[in-house]
Amino acid sequence: ASDVYKRQTQLLGYPQEEALGRTDYDLFPQAQAERCQEDDREAIASHHLWKQPEEVITNKTGQSCITHNRKVAVYDAAGKAQLVIGIVEDITARATAENALRQREKEVRTLAENSPDGIFRVDTELRLQYVNPIVEKLLATPRTELIGKRITELSLPTASIAQWQTVITKAIESSQEQQLELKETYPTGNYSFLSRVVPERNVKGDITSV
Numbered sequence: 001a002s003d004v005y006k007r008q009t010q011l012l013g014y015p016q017e018e019a020l021g022r023t024d025y026d027l028f029p030q031a032q033a034e035r036c037q038e039d040d041r042e043a044i045a046s047h048h049l050w051k052q053p054e055e056v057i058t059n060k061t062g063q064s065c066i067t068h069n070r071k072v073a074v075y076d077a078a079g080k081a082q083l084v085i086g087i088v089e090d091i092t093a094r095a096t097a098e099n100a101l102r103q104r105e106k107e108v109r110t111l112a113e114n115s116p117d118g119i120f121r122v123d124t125e126l127r128l129q130y131v132n133p134i135v136e137k138l139l140a141t142p143r144t145e146l147i148g149k150r151i152t153e154l155s156l157p158t159a160s161i162a163q164w165q166t167v168i169t170k171a172i173e174s175s176q177e178q179q180l181e182l183k184e185t186y187p188t189g190n191y192s193f194l195s196r197v198v199p200e201r202n203v204k205g206d207i208t209s210v
Contacts, residue, residue, distance in 0.1 A: 052069040128150075
C-alpha cells in the first residue's frame with residue numbers, strides 16, 4: 001500500500017502510517033488477501049474501471065463490513081501496469097437496510113399469497129405490480145396477464161374504475177392510508193368490499209406503490 005487515505009485506513013482498522021508499505025497479506029486474512037490480489041490482476045487485465053458492487057472484508061479488529069470496491073490500473077507508455085488505485089466504500093448500513101427490506105418483502109409476499117383477502121399492488125402510474133391468488137380468482141385471469149396492466153384496463157365497471165383511480169391517487173398524493181367501500185360484479189359473482197389502500201415507500205422514503 002503505497003498511498004492510503006485516512007478514511008480507508010479507518011475502514012481497515014490501521015493508522016495511516018501503519019498501513020503504508022504493507023501488502024494485502026499484511027493487512028488481511030490470507031483468503032481475503034488472495035482475493036484482493038486476484039481483483040488487482042482483473043483490474044490490470046481489463047484496462048477499465050473494475051467494480052465489485054458488494055464484498056465482505058474483515059479489518060484488523062476482526063470486524064466485518066460490506067464494501068463497494070472499485071479499482072483502476074495506471075500504465076506506463078509501454079502499456080505496463082505501474083500501480084492499481086483502489087476505492088473502498090463502506091456500504092454496510094445501506095446493504096443491511098436493503099437486505100432487511102428484501103427479507104420483509106419476502107415475508108409480506110408469503111402472507112399475501114396465503115391470505116383469504118384479495119391483495120394487489122400498483123405503482124404510481126396505476127400499473128399492477130402484484131396480485132395474489134384471490135385477485136386472480138376474482139378476475140378469472142392469470143397474474144401473468146394482469147401484471148403491467150393499468151387499473152383502467154381491467155374488466156371492471158367504469159364507475160368502479162373511477163373510484164379506484166380516485167382513492168389510489170389520493171393515497172399517493174396525501175401519503176395517507178385511504179379506504180374504499182364498493183359493491184362490484186366480477187366473473188365469479190357479486191361482492192361487497194371494504195378495501196384499504198396503503199402507500200408504500202422505498203428505502204429513500206419515496207412513495208413508489210400502494
